[in-house]
Amino acid sequence: YIEVRCLDLNPFEPLGISEAQIYFLDVFLMWCLISDSPTLSDEECSRLRRNLNTVVSFGRKPDLQLEGENKPFHMLNTAKNLFQELKQVGEVMTGLTQDNKYISCFDHVHERLEDPTTLPSQKIYDAINQGMSYKDLMLEWAKKHKSSLLSEMLNNNHQAALVQEAQKSLLRQKEIEASDSISFDEFLANYQKQKPE
Numbered sequence: 001y002i003e004v005r006c007l008d009l010n011p012f013e014p015l016g017i018s019e020a021q022i023y024f025l026d027v028f029l030m031w032c033l034i035s036d037s038p039t040l041s042d043e044e045c046s047r048l049r050r051n052l053n054t055v056v057s058f059g060r061k062p063d064l065q066l067e068g069e070n071k072p073f074h075m076l077n078t079a080k081n082l083f084q085e086l087k088q089v090g091e092v093m094t095g096l097t098q099d100n101k102y103i104s105c106f107d108h109v110h111e112r113l114e115d116p117t118t119l120p121s122q123k124i125y126d127a128i129n130q131g132m133s134y135k136d137l138m139l140e141w142a143k144k145h146k147s148s149l150l151s152e153m154l155n156n157n158h159q160a161a162l163v164q165e166a167q168k169s170l171l172r173q174k175e176i177e178a179s180d181s182i183s184f185d186e187f188l189a190n191y192q193k194q195k196p197e
Contacts, residue, residue, distance in 0.1 A: 002029065006052065010120050011138055014145040023105035027090045034089070039192070044069070060116045076113075083113060 004025065009016035017025075040048070051066045055075065058064055065072040083106075093102040112118050127137045154162070182190075 004029070008120075011141050012120055012123060014148050018108070019101070020105040020108040023101045024086075024090075024109050027086055027093060027102055027105070030093060031086050031089045039194075060119065060121060062116065079113060083110070 007017075007025070010018065010021070013021075047067050047069070054064070054066060059075070062076060064075040066075050066078075087103070087106050090102045090106055094100055116122065124134065124137065128134060
């Protein structure tokens with residue numbers, strides 16, 4: 001079980017995330033799995049937390065600088081370099097699965113990386129600048145999504161299969177939680193005490 005945090009829902013997508021975003025996230029998680037992951041010092045954790053706050057507050061600025069270990073670095077240049085590494089992983093995943101969506105998802109991401117005006121935050125910014133409140137904008141889109149989703153009602157067989165899958169998932173979760181011998185905090189503390197190989 002992996003919990004992905006710091007992932008904003010896209011209010012302009014009926015499900016909060018697009019298919020392209022799901023494929024990109026799949027590639028990103030695979031990249032995380034195969035990349036080196038040295039132990040972080042407390043100082044580095046603090047720096048990462050400050051950088052996260054900076055990105056949350058000012059991430060749309062094209063010249064945004066983040067705090068590096070020895071000197072600041074340019075967020076966009078770093079993102080572009082990471083994008084190329086991720087794309088290589090996407091190409092391998094496409095080759096292994098024969099699913100072209102692992103590579104085609106990069107077109108969607110590349111556009112947003114090159115042009116911040118294509119980000120969902122730009123739509124929100126534009127609507128607010130035109131006098132619409134954030135609350136009214138989100139309510140308008142929620143109503144659109146509700147209408148769209150209700151127009152695509154599931155057939156009874158599909159609905160029953162989803163209910164059954166949800167019940168199995170909840171049962172499996174209870175089994176996993178019952179087998180835990182230590183709390184998550186203890187697990188994390190033990191994990192962080194490990195020496196890198």
